[in-house]
Amino acid sequence: MKIKSSTPALPAEEKLETYVLRLYVAGQTPKSMTALANLKKICAEYLEGRYQIQVVDLLKNPQLASGDQILAVPTLVRRLPEPIRKIIGDLSNTERVLIGLDLVPLK
Amino acid sequence: MAKSRTQLPKSPTGIQGLDEITGGGLPKGRPTLICGGAGCGKTLLAMEFLVRGATQFNEPGVFIAFEETAKDLTKNVASLGFDLKDLIAHKKIVLDFVYLSDSEIETSGDYNLDGLFIRLGHAIDSIGAKRVVLDTIESLFSSLPNQHILRAELRRLFLWLKDKGVTAIITGERGEGTLTRQGLEEYVSDCVIMLDHRVSDQVSSRRLRVVKYRGSTHGTNEYPFLIDEDGISVLPVTSLGLHQTAPKARISSGVARLDSMLGGAGYFRGSSVLVTGTAGTGKTSLAAHFAAAACLRGERALYITFEESPSQIIRNMRSIGINLDQWIEKGLLRFQANRPTSAGLEMHLTMIHKAIKAFKPQVVIVDPLTSFIIGGNESEVKAMVMRLVDLLKMSGTTSLFTSLSLSGGALEQTQVAIAGFVDTWLLVRDIEIGGERNRGMYILKSRGMAHSNQIREFLLTDHGVELRDVYVGPSGVLTGSARMVQEAQEQAALMIRNQEVERRQIELERKRTTLEAQVLALRAEFAVQEIASMKIIGQEQAEDAQLAQERTDMGLSRKADTTPYKRKGASK
Numbered sequence: 282m283k284i285k286s287s288t289p290a291l292p293a294e295e296k297l298e299t300y301v302l303r304l305y306v307a308g309q310t311p312k313s314m315t316a317l318a319n320l321k322k323i324c325a326e327y328l329e330g331r332y333q334i335q336v337v338d339l340l341k342n343p344q345l346a347s348g349d350q351i352l353a354v355p356t357l358v359r360r361l362p363e364p365i366r367k368i369i370g371d372l373s374n375t376e377r378v379l380i381g382l383d384l385v386p387l388k
Numbered sequence: 389m390a391k392s393r394t395q396l397p398k399s400p401t402g403i404q405g406l407d408e409i410t411g412g413g414l415p416k417g418r419p420t421l422i423c424g425g426a427g428c429g430k431t432l433l434a435m436e437f438l439v440r441g442a443t444q445f446n447e448p449g450v451f452i453a454f455e456e457t458a459k460d461l462t463k464n465v466a467s468l469g470f471d472l473k474d475l476i477a478h479k480k481i482v483l484d485f486v487y488l489s490d491s492e493i494e495t496s497g498d499y500n501l502d503g504l505f506i507r508l509g510h511a512i513d514s515i516g517a518k519r520v521v522l523d524t525i526e527s528l529f530s531s532l533p534n535q536h537i538l539r540a541e542l543r544r545l546f547l548w549l550k551d552k553g554v555t556a557i558i559t560g561e562r563g564e565g566t567l568t569r570q571g572l573e574e575y576v577s578d579c580v581i582m583l584d585h586r587v588s589d590q591v592s593s594r595r596l597r598v599v600k601y602r603g604s605t606h607g608t609n610e611y612p613f614l615i616d617e618d619g620i621s622v623l624p625v626t627s628l629g630l631h632q633t634a635p636k637a638r639i640s641s642g643v644a645r646l647d648s649m650l651g652g653a654g655y656f657r658g659s660s661v662l663v664t665g666t667a668g669t670g671k672t673s674l675a676a677h678f679a680a681a682a683c684l685r686g687e688r689a690l691y692i693t694f695e696e697s698p699s700q701i702i703r704n705m706r707s708i709g710i711n712l713d714q715w716i717e718k719g720l721l722r723f724q725a726n727r728p729t730s731a732g733l734e735m736h737l738t739m740i741h742k743a744i745k746a747f748k749p750q751v752v753i754v755d756p757l758t759s760f761i762i763g764g765n766e767s768e769v770k771a772m773v774m775r776l777v778d779l780l781k782m783s784g785t786t787s788l789f790t791s792l793s794l795s796g797g798a799l800e801q802t803q804v805a806i807a808g809f810v811d812t813w814l815l816v817r818d819i820e821i822g823g824e825r826n827r828g829m830y831i832l833k834s835r836g837m838a839h840s841n842q843i844r845e846f847l848l849t850d851h852g853v854e855l856r857d858v859y860v861g862p863s864g865v866l867t868g869s870a871r872m873v874q875e876a877q878e879q880a881a882l883m884i885r886n887q888e889v890e891r892r893q894i895e896l897e898r899k900r901t902t903l904e905a906q907v908l909a910l911r912a913e914f915a916v917q918e919i920a921s922m923k924i925i926g927q928e929q930a931e932d933a934q935l936a937q938e939r940t941d942m943g944l945s946r947k948a949d950t951t952p953y954k955r956k957g958a959s960k
Contacts, residue, residue, distance in 0.1 A: 305503060307502035307503065307505075307506055312498060312499075312500070315497075316497075319497075339502070339503060339506040339507075340506065343506045343507065343509065343510035344510060346503050346506050346507040346510070347484060347507060350486060350487040350488075351503035351507070352486060352488075352501055352503045352504040352507070352528070352532070353499040353500065353501055353502075353503050353504070353532060354499065354500060354501075354502040354503045354506075355499065356499075356503060366494070367493045367494065368493070368494040368495065368496055369493060369494075369495050369496075369499045369532070370495045370496040370497035370498055370499040371496070371497035371498045371499065372496045372497055373496060373497035373498070374495075374496040374497050375496075377494055377495060377496035377497075378494075378496045380494060381494030381496065
């Protein structure tokens with residue numbers, strides 16, 4: 282990626298980036314189900330066709346927790362585009378999620 | 389210390405002194421809070437707990453770091469001789485750095501800390517850890533929003549740690565008016581240890597206090613502790629009791645005359661001796677004698693000096709005929725020279741402690757104690773000396789302290805009020821008489837032995853310290869040349885007296901001779917007279933016989949009746 286993030290003049294190309302999102306959960310708890318559902322809804326609405334969702338269950342793969350420095354669950358990690366961003370919680374607050382994913386500029 | 393059977397199980401820290409204070413270590417299977425300000429050694433204490441657990445007690449440990457990266461931590465503790473890399477490679481320790489940054493984390497809705505639980509659980513299970521350190525978990529508060537959730541989760545975390553049965557240390561930064569900023573003590577309440585780092589008179593000292601220990605007795609005082617190349621050492625003040633055994637053996641003070649003053653045998657082994665005196669009264673010389681005597685017996689002596697360099701002491705002592713060099717070469721004498729201001733009192737004490745542990749001397753000399761007094765810290769010095777005396781007594785080491793008393797002040801008062809717990813107290817003082825300043829010495833006290841109450845004159849000769857009787861007479865106590873003059877006078881008087889006696893004896897002899905001669909003469913005279921008298925008596929008897937004969941003859945011639953006459957004559 283050659284585009285500097287500080288350059289505001291190229292919004293069209295930025296939109297073409299694929300979002301790689303990883304959701305860390307701990308087992309099939311209601312909270313993690315809610316988070317996944319919320320995430321899918323947001324992605325469908327704002328990132329149609331250019332997103333990937335990976336779900337990591339830490340109960341199955343505990344060693345993965347340290348890779349993305351996960352403490353809280355659920356945690357959503359935006360792997361791409363860089364920089365890495367994290368959102369913790371069940372993603373019920375859509376606005377915060379959009380800010381977290383840098384889809385809506387901070388006012 | 390006797391432990392009751394019902395006391396809760398403890399997990400030894402292996403940290404010098406801490407196990408003594410806590411009566412065996414931290415509560416096993418429970419979390420312990422270690423709190424204190426920045427730079428007071430929380431992380432280090434926690435790390436030492438883990439490392440010692442892994443190396444000495446076969447209890448692997450997990451270190452979750454929230455503040456320092458694994459790399460930094462490894463480097464930092466390497467300076468204390470802990471090889472974390474090796475321990476990690478041998479699966480004795482897991483070091484996990486949890487990176488927290490508030491700028492990257494956005495929150496949307498409800499969450500919990502299962503991620504941390506899982507991470508921790510995974511780490512614990514991977515090596516079968518028995519010990520866990522969370523350093524510093526309060527960092528979570530600054531990076532994760534929603535304190536209510538966080539507090540609830542922390543409470544759950546500590547319960548979970550208890551369930552897991554791991555002995556945990558949680559560190560926390562000290563807060564305003566509370567033990568920790570976020571009030572962690574509310575959740576971790578089994579054992580709370582507070583660390584402190586104080587600076588007084590530009591000298592810093594670290595202290596440790598067990599604030600709380602549920603279900604166990606513990607030392608409640610503030611204990612100084614030290615961080616050096618061997619990690620942390622805590623110094624319990626007075627090993628919680630007076631249980632030292634008192635040896636009956638005696639050892640020489642190095643000055644024969646002083647030994648005889650001390651009941652003829654010198655100091656008790658394992659006792660503490662205090663030598664006080666004004667400047668230049670020979671305290672160091674006495675100390676050097678004592679050290680040399682110990683070395684001569686083949687014992688080890690540790691000489692801790694705060695005012696003179698070792699070479700200076702050696703040179704000066706050579707001038708009074710004590711050769712300390714030879715003992716240093718033989719490894720029996722060791723000097724430890726430090727400036728009193730080079731470290732805090734605790735640091736000094738610990739250095740002495742370590743030197744004693746390493747060198748194992750039978751005799752320790754501290755010269756002088758008074759150097760410790762900087763500003764108004766007498767009470768601290770007293771506490772420190774008390775601990776030192778205690779330490780030495782515990783190890784059966786005989787100690788000699790010198791203390792400088794200020795001229796003009798009360799002589800029988802030490803600046804460091806330690807007179808109460810020394811066993812033998814020698815006082816060297818100067819005596820000014822006849823334009824001279826001489827040294828006098830006496831024993832102020834000496835527990836457990838009959839000791840001389842005499843003042844002795846204390847002489848520094850080229851073959852060491854000598855003690856002389858002082859002259860005590862009608863003109864007071866005399867020392868130095870006044871004593872010599874007095875002694876000369878007495879000598880003269882004695883000579884005159886002796887001559888007089890001799891003269892009288894001769895006269896008596898002469899009288900006797902004369903008398904005996906007279907007796908002889910008289911006896912001779914008497915003998916002459918006796919002979920003369922005998923002669924006369926003989927003549928008279930002869931005359932009587934003659935007369936009688938003549939009478940008989942005359943009677944015969946007159947034909948007288950002889951018989952009655954004869955009878956008459958015989959009865960005459």
